[in-house]
Amino acid sequence: xxxxxxxxxxxxxxxxxxxxxxxxxxxxxxxxxxxxxxxxxxxxxxxxxxxxxxxxxxxxxxxxxxxxxxxxxxxxxxxxxxxxxxxxxxxxxxxxxxxxxxxxxxxxxxxxxxxxxxxxxxxxxxxxxxxxxxxxxxxxxxxxxxxxxxxxxxxxxxxxxxxxxxxxxxxxxxxxxxxxxxxxxxxxxxxxxxxxxxxxxxxxxxxxxxxxxxxxxxxxxxxxxxxxxxxxxxxxxxxxxxxxxxxxxxxxxxxxxxxxxxxxxxxxxxxxxxxxxxxxxxxxxxxxxxxxxxxxxxxxxxxxxxxxxxxxxxxxxxxxxxxxxxxxxxxxxxxxx
Amino acid sequence: xxxxxxxxxxxxxxxxxxxxxxxxxxxxxxxxxxxxxxxxxxxxxxxxxxxxxxxxxxxxxxxxxxxxxxxxxxxxxxxxxxxxxxxxxxxxxxxxxxxxxxxxxxxxxxxxxxxxxxxxxxxxxxxxxxxxxxxxxxxxxxxxxxxxxxxxxxxxxxxxxxxxxxxxxxxxxxxxxxxxxxxxxxxxxxxxxxxxxxxxxxxxxxxxxxxxxxxxxxxxxxxxxxxxxxxxxxxxxxxxxxxxxxxxxxxxxxxxxxxxxxxxxxxxxxxxxxxxxxxxxxxxxxxxxxxxxxxxxxxxxxxxxxxxxxxxxxxxxxxxxxxxxxxxxxxxxxxxx
Numbered sequence: 001x002x003x004x005x006x007x008x009x010x011x012x013x014x015x016x017x018x019x020x021x022x023x024x025x026x027x028x029x030x031x032x033x034x035x036x037x038x039x040x041x042x043x044x045x046x047x048x049x050x051x052x053x054x055x056x057x058x059x060x061x062x063x064x065x066x067x068x069x070x071x072x073x074x075x076x077x078x079x080x081x082x083x084x085x086x087x088x089x090x091x092x093x094x095x096x097x098x099x100x101x102x103x104x105x106x107x108x109x110x111x112x113x114x115x116x117x118x119x120x121x122x123x124x125x126x127x128x129x130x131x132x133x134x135x136x137x138x139x140x141x142x143x144x145x146x147x148x149x150x151x152x153x154x155x156x157x158x159x160x161x162x163x164x165x166x167x168x169x170x171x172x173x174x175x176x177x178x179x180x181x182x183x184x185x186x187x188x189x190x191x192x193x194x195x196x197x198x199x200x201x202x203x204x205x206x207x208x209x210x211x212x213x214x215x216x217x218x219x220x221x222x223x224x225x226x227x228x229x230x231x232x233x234x235x236x237x238x239x240x241x242x243x244x245x246x247x248x249x250x251x252x253x254x255x256x257x258x259x260x261x262x263x264x265x266x267x268x269x270x271x272x273x274x275x276x277x278x279x280x281x282x283x284x285x286x287x288x289x290x291x292x293x294x295x296x297x298x299x300x301x302x303x304x305x306x307x308x309x310x311x312x313x314x315x316x317x318x319x320x321x322x323x324x325x326x327x328x329x330x331x332x333x334x335x336x337x
Numbered sequence: 338x339x340x341x342x343x344x345x346x347x348x349x350x351x352x353x354x355x356x357x358x359x360x361x362x363x364x365x366x367x368x369x370x371x372x373x374x375x376x377x378x379x380x381x382x383x384x385x386x387x388x389x390x391x392x393x394x395x396x397x398x399x400x401x402x403x404x405x406x407x408x409x410x411x412x413x414x415x416x417x418x419x420x421x422x423x424x425x426x427x428x429x430x431x432x433x434x435x436x437x438x439x440x441x442x443x444x445x446x447x448x449x450x451x452x453x454x455x456x457x458x459x460x461x462x463x464x465x466x467x468x469x470x471x472x473x474x475x476x477x478x479x480x481x482x483x484x485x486x487x488x489x490x491x492x493x494x495x496x497x498x499x500x501x502x503x504x505x506x507x508x509x510x511x512x513x514x515x516x517x518x519x520x521x522x523x524x525x526x527x528x529x530x531x532x533x534x535x536x537x538x539x540x541x542x543x544x545x546x547x548x549x550x551x552x553x554x555x556x557x558x559x560x561x562x563x564x565x566x567x568x569x570x571x572x573x574x575x576x577x578x579x580x581x582x583x584x585x586x587x588x589x590x591x592x593x594x595x596x597x598x599x600x601x602x603x604x605x606x607x608x609x610x611x612x613x614x615x616x617x618x619x620x621x622x623x624x625x626x627x628x629x630x631x632x633x634x635x636x637x638x639x640x641x642x643x644x645x646x647x648x649x650x651x652x653x654x655x656x657x658x659x660x661x662x663x664x665x666x667x668x669x670x671x672x673x674x
Binding site for chain 2: 139140149152153184185186193194195197216217218219220221222232233234235236238239240241242243244245246247249250251254255258259267270271274
């Protein structure tokens with residue numbers, strides 16, 4: 001099944017809330033393009049049986065790699081991985097480390113994904129820990145927000161790294177040639193913000209980045225955006241990520257109550273999806289990792305899983321990691337100069 | 338026009354984006370209940386003419402008090418007030434200080450309102466600065482969020498004060514007998530959060546407050562809520578306040594595009610209002626001030642201005658300031674005990 005032009009991607013079949021069936025279906029959908037091969041990592045026998053059934057006699061570039069058990073959301077990732085080094089996400093990461101796959105994708109525990117990616121691939125030089133970032137609002141699909149919760153109490157220097165990695169993300173995944181960078185704060189002017197935002201402002205100004213200044217909460221909803229990359233502390237980013245999920249659910253419920261019809265239900269679903277982008281449209285790469293690891297939403301269904309696999313493929317083909325390394329080198333040079 | 342049972346409220350007629358006409362109309366609407374008298378502060382002649390015209394010969398408990406000029410949003414409040422101590426908001430505050438009104442209401446610059454309230458009424462003992470807080474999401478009208486931007490880089494002890502004042506708000510304005518308090522963080526468990534949230538958690542646990550632990554972003558949209566009072570740093574609160582405004586505007590625009598009908602427009606307006614509560618439903622009291630000062634949204638129209646005046650009336654009648662003082666005393670006692 002090997003083909004030199006195909007990108008081989010390890011997919012954690014056991015992560016995700018809807019079980020391996022959705023992952024198998026997503027893998028088959030992604031593989032249909034002919035551009036990826038998928039290594040499905042999980043319980044061998046049931047996966048093989050499911051795959052055979054769903055493939056329906058077709059030759060498909062999807063194979064199964066056995067693993068044992070799964071790390072659940074909520075478990076302490078490091079401890080769980082120590083107790084179970086053959087868990088699906090760990091085996092998926094191991095395939096990348098061994099050069100048998102170019103990326104891994106998981107819809108399971110984010111903490112476990114970060115731990116596995118960090119352990120198997122390491123971080124890019126100068127980066128302490130992986131970051132999560134990406135567009136999280138369907139109404140503003142060209143706004144990358146970093147960090148979304150991996151890093152709290154961040155130093156301004158780390159926020160500069162978020163900016164650099166966010167710029168690489170925008171170039172590779174959103175086709176933005178010259179991403180503009182902004183800081184999220186409580187006023188547009190330079191003097192506005194908390195200590196962290198003010199210090200970061202000074203650093204960003206002298207960083208050589210395409211820095212446009214501060215944006216405020218309402219600017220996150222704009223399309224076209226004021227800035228393609230919005231940098232914030234992971235505490236704020238994680239609160240926002242979950243706020244938007246809540247907005248989607250609550251507004252959808254309101255619309256359904258208010259319209260109470262088949263049309264209402266469809267419209268409610270659309271609005272729900274606008275604020276639950278990851279669940280609907282797959283997942284994003286861990287930023288700062290020296291390799292491609294895609295973390296998706298536990299509630300993702302087959303189409304979103306296929307999309308996450310395509311995202312992995314694109315990150316590999318477009319050399320996201322090299323782009324991040326370049327961008328990180330640029331801010332390093334310009335701030336130390 | 339004086340009546341002992343009526344609450345007399347000074348209203349800044351010059352603040353607000355839509356001009357004095359909306360304020361006059363709002364004052365007349367509020368005065369119709371017979372429970373309030375309004376002192377409209379602004380340019381005497383045009384205000385009197387407008388009032389006479391709108392009253393249409395009726396006797397109304399609304400009088401005009403002259404002032405000169407107005408402090409605009411964006412001006413440095415302290416500097417502007419020094420240059421113009423006869424500005425409308427300053428005169429309104431002065432009426433409270435002189436005992437001629439029991440509260441003031443403004444739809445003008447929040448910074449100027451805070452400066453005037455602090456200068457004319459002072460803060461409650463032990464409180465360093467005024468706070469802004471209240472329900473900001475129409476879908477979760479029983480969730481008071483404090484602080485919304487007046488205080489950033491707050492110490493855990495200040496956050497405890499936000500909790501106490503938020504509890505008084507919930508009792509007086511939302512009729513909640515036993516408000517539950519939560520901290521906004523990035524996970525429900527005690528160990529989750531940034532340094533500030535973790536330290537505050539420890540303090541809140543031993544405060545004697547009805548503390549239920551952490552809530553996350555999505556919990557802010559719940560009704561009934563997990564907690565009636567959610568405490569956060571003003572940086573986070575202000576980002577959220579503006580995010581919700583942006584959500585309202587962006588979702589309304591989406592619905593109008595998507596439905597493109599008269600129904601669509603009405604529904605879009607409803608959704609807009611759900612996320613722009615202050616603009617639609619008036620304003621809230623400055624917390625921690627030793628008196629009643631209501632700050633509303635610049636875009637408020639007459640019905641919202643009337644509502645803000647009724648809120649002032651309620652805060653006076655229900656003794657909001659005494660309640661805040663009691664709650665603040667309780668946490669002081671219990672944490673120093």
